[in-house]
Amino acid sequence: MKGKTIVSTLLISSALLSGCSFSSSEPSSxxxxxxxxxxxxxxxxxxxxxxxxxxxxxxxxxxxxxxxxxxxxxxxxxxxxxxxxxxxxxxxxxxxxxxxxxxxxxxxxxxxxxxxxxxxxxxxxxxxxxxxxxxxxxxxxxEGYGFIYNKKVFKEAGIHSEDILTYEDLEKAVKEIDSQKDQLGLEAVFAFPAKEKWVPGNHLSNVFLASEFNQQVLEAYHAESVSFEKGKEFQRMVDLQTEYSVQPVLSLDYSQQVEEYFSLQKVAIIQQGNWIYPSVEQMDQEFAENNMGIMPIPVEGSEGKLPVGxxxxxxxxxxxxxxxxxxxxxxxxxxxxxxxxxxxxxxxxxxxxxxxxFDTDGIADPLSKEIYTYSSNGDTTGWVLLGYPGVWGDYLGGNIQKYLSEKMTWDEVEEDSKQKWEELRK
Amino acid sequence: MNNQNKWFWIFLSPVILALGIVVVVPFVYGFVFSFTDWNGLTATSFVGFEHYLNLFQEEEFMSSIWFTVKFSIVTVILLNVFGLCLALIVTRKIKSNNLLRTVFFMPNLIGGLILGFIWQFIFISVFGDVGNLLGLEGMGGWLSTPETGFWGLVILTSWQMAGYIMIIYIAYLENIPKDLIEAARIDGASALQRFKSITFPLVAPAFTVSMFLTLSMAFKIYDQNLSLTNGGPFNSTQMVAMEIVRTAFSDNEMAYAQAKAVIFFLIVAVIALTQVYYNKKREVDM
Known part of the structure; x- marks a missing residue:
């Protein structure tokens, strides 16, 4: 008797419950x-x-x-x-x-x-x-990314972006800007958002790893391991951006980098891509339209080439x-x-x-236009980052954060990240 | 079976059903999935205790548990100290009593996510600027090291929850019979003596309540953690809840995350049950 009551009450209440929803089901296909x-x-x-x-x-x-x-x-x-x-x-x-x-x-x-x-x-x-x-x-x-720079600052500092092809050129230019930063009204040369693991871990690493995989996403996707052939170059680029960045880099995030520092012209160069255009345009339309340029991140062997993917x-x-x-x-x-x-x-x-x-004269913003020019001239490198195993890019980013807070040496970063890659590929 | 009994079940059934659908069934499902290779879509095979064995070997999970334990101990102490102090302030006979109570309780009404972003701004920009102005080096660079990240979280949580704990202490403080305190005063006890020998023992039950409340609260924090530090730098300020979400949704290891969640559940359950046990015992004693 008791069991019967429970069952019947459950039935009643389930009928009540189902009555109050699911009445309007959409026709599917x-x-x-x-x-x-x-x-x-x-x-x-x-x-x-x-x-x-x-x-x-x-x-x-x-x-x-x-x-x-x-x-x-x-x-x-x-x-x-x-x-x-x-x-x-x-x-x-x-x-x-x-x-x-x-x-x-x-x-x-x-x-x-x-x-x-x-x-x-x-x-x-x-x-x-x-x-x-x-x-x-x-x-x-x-989409493409690289170093986005402030044209006005470059002009005032007497620097021509076309001349920056190698790491040495870049270092010289950075030092030049750094020495004049008070006159130029800058807080620092770079804003390097190391808080965002994807900035060093996915985007920056990609330019230094792409040559290992012949610029091919698929090769990275099938690769059993990664060797960091250009590890030393990678390291000095991280060091350069950190040294001349707004400090502390480990709590600097994407929106501060793009909106607070770059759009308000407090830094000269940031490592980002054409996707930042709408944000900058919202902050300062005049600046976005006239004063933004993009140049490649210098890598030996692929000078003057932009990663487009x-x-x-x-x-x-x-x-x-x-x-x-x-x-x-x-x-x-x-x-x-x-x-x-x-x-x-x-x-x-x-x-x-x-x-x-497509009628490419119609490309709306100047960054995209420049990237399209690189792309149509064939001056591009690959986006192997889309072939990284799982969340490897973030993992590498985490290791770089450890490197920046001196909890790991660069060799350990490479060694540990390599192991993780192999582990994720199993 | 009498009529009353039947109606009892009829009125209870919607609640039981709802609870069953949204709590019991998913819980049992989750428990079962933690023994499989479930990837979010399908589970093809049982793997037994593999996940459970692995998770105790995993450095990141263990360090997030350790971080959470450290965080909980510090916040529980601070929350109770601040909560009691605030309660003592607002139970004095001062004019702005009610206003103060409202103000102290207010942080508790703001969502944790938004608070996290507000405090991020305070720690990074305000602290930095004040530090520059006064020439204090320690004020710069907050949230960029594991230590400042830890203390940032502690400060945020204490600030947010102290008002809530205050309410509990107020309730106990106002229940202290006035005649006891008055008698002590006539006998010549100083303010400190009165607090130590009368007020303090009489609010002791509030400690038990607040301690377990804050303990389980501190263990389950997620949104403040997400918006303030997002686990950074290098996952050093990542609490257990966040670690589990990461495992499930960025590493895509659903079953493994489920196993971690079961362990997490056990820890929180032990805390909660201890609380119930102690409170029950106290009630009987009194």
Missing amino acids: SDGDKLTIEIFQGKVEFKDQFEALAEEYEKENPDVDIKITAVGGGSDYAGSLKTKFASGDEPEIFSIAGPTEAANFEQYLSDLSDTKAADLALEGSLDPVTKDGEVHGLPFNQ IPNYWAVNNNSDDEVIQASKDFLDWMYTSEVGKEAVLKDFKFIPAYEG
Whole structure:
């Protein structure tokens, strides 16, 4: 008797509970003859502009309905995407970053080699996501980084960025600026945000490790070990940036570096990429438009070359109807090959295109323009950092923090990081 | 079975069900997953106690536990000292009594994340500038070394939680019979003697409550840690909760993180149960 009551009360209450939710379930893939494409992507900066473009597409193609979700960068995104797949609410189009993530989601990736965009993608840009002749992703855009400098300060100090090719040139220029920093109104030459592990651990390490892997992401991705051939160069660049930076570097973060110090012209050089442009523009539009330049981080053997890479790829989920897959491909094609799409990618998204057929005079900001010039002249090095095993970049960054607080010698940094790489590759 | 009993279960069932769905089921799931190679999507095989054996070998996890223990001991002491002092101040007969109580309690109402960012600014920019002005070297470079990171966290937490502990002490302080203190005063006891021999023993039960409250609070801190130091420099100020989140979501080792979480749960559970045991015993005694 007692057991019966418990069971029945549980039933009643569960009915009550379920009554108050789940009443409005969305139609999943097709609503009559309308196709729904759900896009899930990890770049929040261009969400509004992207939605505007999707609306434009819906107007041209009334039978397609596009829903866009953007989830903030880094580890968050990969986690949310996993959750989405685990719960069965799979998106039709999603973004993946490089070969490591592509491998995680391999079973869900459709072959995109029959799209127009794949034909037009810049040479080599598809390699990291190509497997057995199947193209698993289409590039978002290109991004590049290096030393971003204040043109006005350089001019006043009598320094020409074109002359800085080697480490010695850079050191001379840095010392020159340092000696005049009071007249120039600077607090220091650099702002080196060692608090952000990715700045030394991913970006700076990449320029010194790329040659080991022949500038190829995939070689890094398959490498069993790392040898730090240019370890000594790497070390002296860390030392130089630290010595002439705003102190203490270990509590300096990205937003202080870009907004407080660089935008307000208190430092002359920072190691960052074209993604900082919108932040600087918000702080000081005039400065952003006229006084920002970018130059490569000097590395022996690749002087005058900038690391340019593709941080994100579009992938199409193969676990939906053929019709939906085709519609998803059509949308991506339209975005990168139609006139309306190209215009938006260039002007509204402020992307550096990774495809042929763009009118590159239209690139919106000066940093992107310079990076595009490097890229089209072939003066680029690879982004092997996307092929680092797991969180190795952060681990290396942590070791460099230990080096900077004298808890590790540089040799120990190399040795320990090498071991970690091998461990993660097992 | 009588009618009353039936209604008892009927009214209780929504709560039991809700608790079951959001607490018990996930907990059991998590416990089971900690013995598998679960990666967040699928679990293919049982690995037994492998994760548990590994985590005791892992330097980073052990150092985060050690850091948390150190942090907890220091904050528990400081919180109780500050809490009691504040309570003594606001139970005096001064005019701004209620205003002061509100002000002292206020930090507790601000979210930990925002507090972390505010204090980050204070430690880095304000401390730095004041240090430059006065020529004090020790004021610069806060949060850039493990030691200053540790003390930064301690200061932030003490400042935030002291007001809450104050409330508990106020309740006990106001329950002290006035006649006892008055009698002592007539007998010629000094203020210090009155505090030592009357006030202090009578608020002693508050210590037990506050100590365990602060202890379990200090153990579970995450948001202040995240926004103030984010574990840096080089993960030296990383507390257990944060270490577990990192293992799960950046290293992507879900099952391993789950095993760590089970250990973490055991530690917090032991603290909480000890508290319940002591409080129960005291209640019986009185």
